[in-house]
Amino acid sequence: MSKISPCLWFDGEAEEAANFYVSLLPDSRIEKVQKNLVDGPAGKAGTVLVVDFMLAGQRFMALNGGTRFEYTHAISFFIDCADQAEVDRLWDVLSANGGSVEQCGWLKDRYGVSWQIVPAALMKYIGGPDAAGAQRAMQAMLGMVKLDIEGLRRAYEGKAVA
Template sequence: MARIAPCLWFDGTAHDAATFYAATFPDSRVDAVHRAPGDYPSGQEGDVLTVEFTVLGMPFVGLNGGPHFTFNEAVSFQVYTDDQAETDRYWHAIVEGGGSESQCSWCKDRWGLSWQIVPRALTQALASPDKAAAKRAFEAMMTMTRIDVAAIEAAVRGDDA
């Protein structure tokens, strides 16, 4: 058993979210569903209270705590991708069905949880020892929502593409 797991607060949809994440990302699954042994402020005995799940090998707990707290951008999950196809697949899965796009690789899923879908090509470009190339990649990224790997690579090369 893991020694630490982030607990994500949902308003009655923890199982739906965990099922979505398990279907979207590899090495992901719903591990356990726990029902409330009694009534509680946001639910009744027998309702799903917590869901243990794994996303990309990392354990989480989803708590159906009610409408009192919501997600914000102060916490986001960065998912590193190997190519444009993987970037696009995760991005579209997250924003479709009620999610939303933001800037510079950020998006939100239908539950309001923030994600950053980050191609490794971008992180490598931004860490380049060639400061001019890193700056061009950064400036290109600042114009994007979903990251375009080819455009980042062109910026590193100094192409006008």
């Protein structure tokens, strides 16, 4: 197990968020839910304080720390997607119910956490051996909101993007 793991700060939604996140990816589960033993800034005795969970094999902690702090783009979670179906599924579920979509495969979920939903094929096109094709693929990506593998391929190959 990694010695370092991300801790996400919530204002009462830690368990809800952790359950949502573990529903998204294989090798994900709730490990432990720790309750507040006494009343304090993080909540009343008996309410959830910390949730330890695994997300795609990576350990995370969700903390009900009290006052809500907004997340920024300075920290985001990158999901390497095998294919367009995985991009589409994760994009739809993470951006639903109050989430917001952004440019170049970025979105914020309903808790304000930033995610990058990226097909593995992206690097094949923007880092491919054909420099002109890579430039076209990069320009295509910059014009996308949700990343589209077929659009990236067509741009790389110099074909009209549909």
